[in-house]
Amino acid sequence: MTxxxxxxxxxxxxxxxxxxxQFLPNSExxxxxxxxxxxxxxxxxxxxxxxxxxSKKEQGLNLFSDIISFLYALLILWTIASxxxxxxxxxxxxxxxxxxxxxxxxISKILLNIGSSLAIIVQGYLLALVIEIPxxxxxxxxxxxxxxxxxxxxxLGSIPPIVYIPYGIxxxxxxxxxxxxxxxxxxxxxxxxxxxxxxxxxxxxxIDSARVLNVGKFSMLFSVILPASLSEIFVGCxxxxxxxxxxxxxxxxxxxxxGMGYYVKNYSDFGDYTxxxxxxxxIGIVVVIISFLxxxxxxxxxxxxx
Amino acid sequence: MSTIEINNLTVDxxxxxxxxTALKDVSFxxxxxxxxxxxxFSGCGKSTLLSVLEGINPPTDGSVLIDGKPxxxxxxxxxxxxxxxxxxxxxxxxxxxxFGIKQTQKTLSKAERMELADSFLDKVGLTKFKNKYPSQLxxxxxxxxxxxxALAMDTExxxxxxxFGAIDAVNRTALQELLLELWEESRKTVVFVTHDIDEAILLxxxxxxxxxxxxxxYKEINVPFSRPRNRVQLVQTQEYTTFRNSxxxxxxxxxxxxxxxxEVVL
Ligand SMILES: Nc1ncnc2c1ncn2[C@@H]1O[C@H](COP(=O)(O)OP(=O)(O)O)[C@@H](O)[C@H]1O
Ligand SMILES: [Mg+2]
Numbered sequence: 001m002t003x004x005x006x007x008x009x010x011x012x013x014x015x016x017x018x019x020x021x022q023f024l025p026n027s028e029x030x031x032x033x034x035x036x037x038x039x040x041x042x043x044x045x046x047x048x049x050x051x052x053x054x055s056k057k058e059q060g061l062n063l064f065s066d067i068i069s070f071l072y073a074l075l076i077l078w079t080i081a082s083x084x085x086x087x088x089x090x091x092x093x094x095x096x097x098x099x100x101x102x103x104x105x106x107i108s109k110i111l112l113n114i115g116s117s118l119a120i121i122v123q124g125y126l127l128a129l130v131i132e133i134p135x136x137x138x139x140x141x142x143x144x145x146x147x148x149x150x151x152x153x154x155x156l157g158s159i160p161p162i163v164y165i166p167y168g169i170x171x172x173x174x175x176x177x178x179x180x181x182x183x184x185x186x187x188x189x190x191x192x193x194x195x196x197x198x199x200x201x202x203x204x205x206x207i208d209s210a211r212v213l214n215v216g217k218f219s220m221l222f223s224v225i226l227p228a229s230l231s232e233i234f235v236g237c238x239x240x241x242x243x244x245x246x247x248x249x250x251x252x253x254x255x256x257x258x259g260m261g262y263y264v265k266n267y268s269d270f271g272d273y274t275x276x277x278x279x280x281x282x283i284g285i286v287v288v289i290i291s292f293l294x295x296x297x298x299x300x301x302x303x304x305x306x
Numbered sequence: 307m308s309t310i311e312i313n314n315l316t317v318d319x320x321x322x323x324x325x326x327t328a329l330k331d332v333s334f335x336x337x338x339x340x341x342x343x344x345x346x347f348s349g350c351g352k353s354t355l356l357s358v359l360e361g362i363n364p365p366t367d368g369s370v371l372i373d374g375k376p377x378x379x380x381x382x383x384x385x386x387x388x389x390x391x392x393x394x395x396x397x398x399x400x401x402x403x404x405f406g407i408k409q410t411q412k413t414l415s416k417a418e419r420m421e422l423a424d425s426f427l428d429k430v431g432l433t434k435f436k437n438k439y440p441s442q443l444x445x446x447x448x449x450x451x452x453x454x455x456a457l458a459m460d461t462e463x464x465x466x467x468x469x470f471g472a473i474d475a476v477n478r479t480a481l482q483e484l485l486l487e488l489w490e491e492s493r494k495t496v497v498f499v500t501h502d503i504d505e506a507i508l509l510x511x512x513x514x515x516x517x518x519x520x521x522x523x524y525k526e527i528n529v530p531f532s533r534p535r536n537r538v539q540l541v542q543t544q545e546y547t548t549f550r551n552s553x554x555x556x557x558x559x560x561x562x563x564x565x566x567x568x569e570v571v572l
Contacts, residue, residue, distance in 0.1 A: 205391035212360050212386040212465075213409045223405075227396040304396045304439040 001061075006052045011065040014072035015045045021076050022097075024084045033097025034083065037075060040100055044068055094274040099281070102274045109263075110282055116258040118286075120176060121244050124183025128191055128240060133233060136195025137221050140229070150196060157189030161247055165254070175256050179248060186247045187240030194236015198229025231305075234298045241294060245287055260286070307338035308383065308462040308495050310359065314368035317354050328354040330520035331368070339493040343506035344514045345553075351521025352499040356467045359497060360386055372463065382410045385456030385494075389468045392452035393440045399427060399451045400436040406455040426458040427451070430484060446477035450484070457488060464489075464496045470505065482508060483537070490534060503553055507546070508537055515556060525556055 018041050022034035048068055055061040075096050081087040083095035103110070139149040164185050168178035202225060210224040226233075252261025264279035317329040329351045336342045344352050357363040358370055361380035370377045372384075385406075386392070393402045403423035407414065414422065427436045430450040440448050449469055456464055469485075470478045482505060489496065489509075500506050506513050510529050517524040530549065531540060540546050 203391060205388065206394065208357075208360075208362055209386075209388060209392050209394070211362055211380050212384070213406055214380045214382045215409065224394070227394070230396070304441060306441045 001058055005058065006061070007049075009052075009065050009069075011048055011069040011072065012045075014069050014076065015041060015048070018072050018076050018079075021079050021084070024080075026083055027085050028090065032083075033095065033101045034079070036097045036100035036104070037079065041072065041075070044071065091271075092273050094277065098274050099277050103278045103282075106275065106278065110260075110278070113258055113260050113263045114282065114286060117248060117252065117260045120179045120259070121183055121248055124180040125187050125241065125244050127180070128184050128187035129237065132188060132191040133195050133226070134221075136192045136233075137199055137225055137229075139192075140196040140199025141221060141225055150193070153189055153193050153196070157193060161186035161243065162250065165251060169255070179251050179256070182251060183244045183248055186243045187237075190239035190243060191233075191236045194239065195229065195233045198232030198236075199225055201232065202228040230301055234302070238291075238294065238298075241290070245290075249283060307493070308373050309338050310336040310463065310495065310497065311371040311374075312355075312359075312368075313371070315355070315358060315365050315370060316367035317351070317358060317363060318366040319354075327520040329358075330522050332516075332521065332523050333368075334514050334523055334526060336495055336497060338495055340512065341489060341496045341498065341510045342512045342514060343498045343500055343510040344516060345500055345503065345506050346516030346521070346524075347518055347557075348501060350516045350518035352501075352516060353467055354521065355516075356465055356497065356499055359465050360384060382459070383461055384463045384465055385459045385461040387449070387452045387456050387464070387466045387469045389471045392455070393448055395440050398437050398439055399432060399443065399447075399454075400424065402440070402451055403427060403455045403458050406459045410459045410461065422458055423454075426454040429457070429488065430454045444477070446473050446481060449473060449481060453481075453485065453488070457492065462495060464494045466496065467499045468501065469498075470502075471500070478505075479537070485509065486535070503550060504541070507531070507550060507553075508535060508540070513553070515553070527553065 019038060022038055026032055048065060051061060051064050055064070078093075078096050082090060082093050083097065161182055164182055165178065168181045172178045172181055206224065206228050207220075210220055215224060248259070249261035249264075252259035253265040256262040260279060260283050264276055264283070267273075267275035267279065312335070313333050315329055315332040316327065319326045319328055332351075332355060334342075344355065346352055354363065358365055359377065361377050361384070393399075394405065397405060400420065400423050403426055404416075404419045407419045407422055411419070411422075424433070424436060427433055430453055432447060432450055432454070435443060435447060440451070443451065452469070456466075470481050473481060486509060498506075498509060507529055513527050513529060515524045515527070516522065530545070
């Protein structure tokens with residue numbers, strides 16, 4: 001890549017605009033937290049320059065600078081609409097500087113809440129994976145059970161998992177255990193049906209190759225069928241993970257005293273919209289990071305495909 | 307070494323409650339260390355025949371005996387190479403071969419298996435590609451790996467179902483030479499399915515010709531050429547041309563007898 005291609009990019013231009021916008025006069029005489037936006041954009045810009053310097057593939061650099069450009073553009077519009085004019089109601093949409101500042105002040109509280117949410121997701125989700133994948137392999141492979149299981153899981157999968165919550169509350173002692181239970185059920189059907197359909201779609205020729213190698217039943221399931229159906233298992237796991245997140249944050253808004261859903265709901269009840277926005281953004285970021293990592297994992301496991 | 311005896315083998319497929327007879331009263335013998343090709347038109351039941359030898363399909367009637375004992379299911383006494391998907395796409399060439407070795411030589415340690423796999427990949431000329439996945443290899447290379455695996459498993463019998471059928475002509479020639487060379491070393495009992503007459507003549511001791519609907523053995527012919535065979539010299543001889551023509555005319559007679567003189571290309 002030429003130096004021009006590396007550094008002369010929209011993202012750098014937007015960076016300058018974003019900084020400049022912070023110095024416009026505020027529409028209201030109030031504490032100005034624009035400095036927090038400046039700090040943030042300086043860090044982001046440092047990252048952009050670093051990536052521009054080291055990245056070898058243009059594609060990767062494009063992706064990164066597009067994402068940051070989007071962030072910059074958002075912050076520019078947000079700053080103008082909220083801090084520099086009266087387009088947005090300042091109580092409902094506090095300026096970005098206020099949100100950044102609040103985020104930094106609340107960071108330890110936020111991390112605790114993220115931790116609490118993630119712990120529940122991980123428990124419920126992993127429980128589902130550990131039970132569902134072997135079960136799906138087994139059901140998918142034994143044709144007769146598989147046929148019945150397909151319909152049963154269609155039926156059960158069509159029930160929104162949130163309706164299990166009252167039963168969870170009636171049956172289980174703590175909010176935590178109810179959440180783990182609901183996450184487990186929510187990931188249950190996508191993972192099960194993804195695994196089963198993966199197994200049913202395994203090429204018969206692959207199975208025949210394994211059979212002529214005289215593999216035992218256990219190897220057939222875990223060394224042949226499992227890797228052969230991995231793409232579809234991943235699709236199911238991905239769906240399960242998304243559903244889990246939506247469900248957990250909703251559940252936390254209903255009955256929890258910790259977690260990111262609780263953080264958002266609690267402060268919006270008190271009319272603290274700065275923190276509400278902090279909470280929303282943090283949830284979004286956590287989801288993005290997790291799906292990024294999930295993608296990496298998937299790529300690693302399916303690296304044999306071209 | 308092992309002999310294969312096929313006695314009055316009949317195979318029916320059941321589809322939508324209807325019986326379809328794919329093979330009818332097929333009988334022939336393969337002697338120990340013999341290379342036998344099975345040729346016939348597409349759909350005449352060659353793969354069905356092999357699937358019974360592999361142990362994937364059971365006979366509907368008749369029997370298949372290996373060393374006098376009926377075949378029951380798959381077994382590690384037979385190595386198999388298919389036309390497609392012999393290899394597991396998620397394993398590297400080396401691990402595919404090692405997987406096969408693990409199935410037959412259970413006492414070997416992992417390091418020994420890998421070492422053995424490497425030596426067989428070397429035999430088929432793929433040392434440089436041993437850590438590639440099948441999707442990163444050409445069709446010919448994939449079949450080399452499959453052959454390496456079948457040989458590394460050290461079975462007495464080798465069953466091959468049109469292993470070079472999807473390979474371009476140049477690479478097919480190379481693969482035929484390689485197979486011939488490796489077979490001369492090991493002299494396994496081989497059943498080799500093909501629809502390529504030249505391939506069958508070059509490789510085999512005997513050719514079993516099949517006809518379709520239902521699949522039956524039409525004729526068995528010994529290949530009269532001494533080994534080792536040199537392809538280039540062989541195809542130039544009058545004997546070769548005569549022999550090749552006789553095979554074609556057998557097929558032609560059979561087909562014209564059935565469908566009344568229409569032109570058929572083998
Ligand atoms: N699983 C199956 N079910 C029903 N019919 C089959 C099946 N496999 C093969 N056949 C039929 O049996 C006949 C022989 O097939 P096959 O053994 O694959 O022939 P070849 O290998 O000589 O091309 C064909 O008519 C084919 O359609
Ligand atoms: Mg066939």
